[in-house]
């Protein structure tokens with residue numbers, strides 16, 4: 026059985042950093058993971074881990090920009106379209122990895138998740154290849170500093186996930202930036218997240234956070250804005266699809282918690298046979314003699 030974890034989310038959410046930490050964590054637990062880079066704009070010098078499969082071997086953003094005169098954003102969309110037309114390339118690249126865990130680092134372009142069928146199409150191909158897939162959608166903790174930004178993140182997560190027929194996990198990344206640090210003079214109060222309870226209202230989004238309170242100036246200034254907020258509150262209340270797992274990469278337990286959720290949603294290991302002693306090389310015993 027093969028497994029794949031798609032790492033998606035808006036630009037700069039910490040996808041590549043999470044993917045790297047994930048691989049490191051698997052290696053430390055003696056599990057084999059492979060990094061698949063699907064970001065045609067990734068900077069090769071930033072790879073701490075050489076990806077096993079790299080979209081840039083198929084199509085490079087630089088070439089698309091110089092030869093087809095695309096800008097960087099249209100260029101990425103073009104690269105992804107090209108990938109979907111050449112899925113046999115990916116199938117071939119993926120062919121040789123049995124019993125493995127693939128971590129697929131995706132680009133941060135929001136269009137790829139909201140108005141193109143890229144991820145659903147990719148997911149269909151993966152399931153045709155008998156790869157059990159789960160998706161993660163990261164948004165960064167700084168989004169919690171601004172209620173409106175946060176809810177636009179929630180809505181983007183919702184719009185990205187509704188079309189998918191695979192398990193989906195939302196992750197609030199960079200939690201190390203919000204834990205109230207005793208050395209921070211504001212004690213985390215700067216972003217209004219002093220108390221655990223406040224954070225909980227974001228991780229399990231409480232739509233009342235954006236319900237306009239009476240006496241709020243914006244309420245008087247623009248009644249339409251108020252009506253829109255009410256509609257969004259209603260939408261989130263009626264469809265509580267989105268909640269976030271906090272991820273603090275400076276804390277191994279936090280990463281382990283997220284990984285165990287991912288394993289669980291994919292029912293990882295359910296089909297694994299216990300390893301027989303003959304799976305070990307004879308050489309393994311020589312040291313014991």
Ligand SMILES: Nc1nc2c(ncn2[C@@H]2O[C@H](COP(=O)(O)OP(=O)(O)OP(=O)(O)O)[C@@H](O)[C@H]2O)c(=O)[nH]1
Nearest residue numbers: 035036037038039040041042043132133199201274
């Ligand atoms: N404090 C903190 N910073 C982080 C964390 N994860 C990522 N960053 C920083 O956030 C920035 C973006 O991280 P990336 O991992 O490149 O984000 P990405 O989602 O892959 O970005 P794109 O591929 O450009 O969309 C970098 O400067 C990282 O060092 C984290 O857990 N904590």
Ligand SMILES: [Mg+2]
Nearest residue numbers: 040041064131
């Ligand atoms: Mg990245």
